[in-house]
Amino acid sequence: MLVALHAAGIRPDVITFADTGGEKPETIKHLDLMNTVLREWGWPLIDVCRKIPLASTGYADLYGNCLANETLPSLAFGMKSCSIKWKAAIQDQFLKGAKSGPNARLPHPLWISTRAANERIVKLIGYDCGPADLRRSKAPKRPDDDFDYVYPLQLVRWTRRDCVKAITWALGADMVPIKSACFFCPASKQWELYWLAANHPELLERALVLERNALTGRHSRFDEVEFGATWEELVRGADRFPSTSTTVGLGRSFAWNQWARVNDVVDDDFRVRRGEADRARFAMMSDTLRDHDNALDSRTPGIPIVVIPAAEQMDLAL
Numbered sequence: 001m002l003v004a005l006h007a008a009g010i011r012p013d014v015i016t017f018a019d020t021g022g023e024k025p026e027t028i029k030h031l032d033l034m035n036t037v038l039r040e041w042g043w044p045l046i047d048v049c050r051k052i053p054l055a056s057t058g059y060a061d062l063y064g065n066c067l068a069n070e071t072l073p074s075l076a077f078g079m080k081s082c083s084i085k086w087k088a089a090i091q092d093q094f095l096k097g098a099k100s101g102p103n104a105r106l107p108h109p110l111w112i113s114t115r116a117a118n119e120r121i122v123k124l125i126g127y128d129c130g131p132a133d134l135r136r137s138k139a140p141k142r143p144d145d146d147f148d149y150v151y152p153l154q155l156v157r158w159t160r161r162d163c164v165k166a167i168t169w170a171l172g173a174d175m176v177p178i179k180s181a182c183f184f185c186p187a188s189k190q191w192e193l194y195w196l197a198a199n200h201p202e203l204l205e206r207a208l209v210l211e212r213n214a215l216t217g218r219h220s221r222f223d224e225v226e227f228g229a230t231w232e233e234l235v236r237g238a239d240r241f242p243s244t245s246t247t248v249g250l251g252r253s254f255a256w257n258q259w260a261r262v263n264d265v266v267d268d269d270f271r272v273r274r275g276e277a278d279r280a281r282f283a284m285m286s287d288t289l290r291d292h293d294n295a296l297d298s299r300t301p302g303i304p305i306v307v308i309p310a311a312e313q314m315d316l317a318l
Helices: 002-008 024-041 063-069 081-097 108-116 131-137 160-171 190-199 201-215 229-239 256-262 276-289 310-315
Strands: 015-018 045-047 121-124 145-152
Touching: 002 024, 002 160, 015 081, 024 045, 024 160, 045 081, 063 201, 081 108, 108 121, 190 201, 190 256, 190 276, 201 229, 229 256
Parallel strands: 015 045, 121 145
Antiparallel strands: none
């Protein structure tokens, strides 16, 4: 999105990124790389927003929140409260300020100036032109929302693969980032689990611990009576779960622990295999299963020639 805005000559006033505490190391590193680019452009640097929980909770991030409450991220149950709480709300507070609590802060000068002028801040969201993001952008907004929303990548009709090409052309192939997501995100695909096993086995192990903690904990939705065995027994001994509408793991319809066992990603103690041959196999499986529109795919040069109509440029600039 920043590449598209720069090509159109549209400079944002504020750039924010919400860090849940569970981002992959490559994503955090990419923030520094992008700040170098932004300095060269003379643009504002990225403001990293991070929720600070009450000290009494005993945790500092989303992973700790799930672990302490013996539950999975809400996306595992088809909800989005983790994203709202740890991403959207904290970025709103960065602009609007907060009067009390550990996240207390003064309103951003942009918020103050726009309110004084009886104007509204326009949030530019990086939803692309793929089917999933098109659905997200059409979701109804709250009628009392304090912001207006524009989706620049959809205005220029870029799919994710177009975005990969655009970043490669404008900044170089090394600047194409991996998808920003928690290492324990329930939306992860199996190629991403293999990628995690190959590159960050310690993070995959933490995700497996989180899943076992939740599905054997006090809030587990797994019905032992219905399935004739405990969740852990099925993970260790069965090749698959019985057909069920019950959330059975981080994969919603499958358990990451069972996936790891069946595919020989872990040993009997659910420790990720770290041998050179194992990690090479995981990397190969990740490459084999990855879709063509993922940022880790081939980064061929060239950028789609897309003309942004003047009227749409004006909409973006508001």
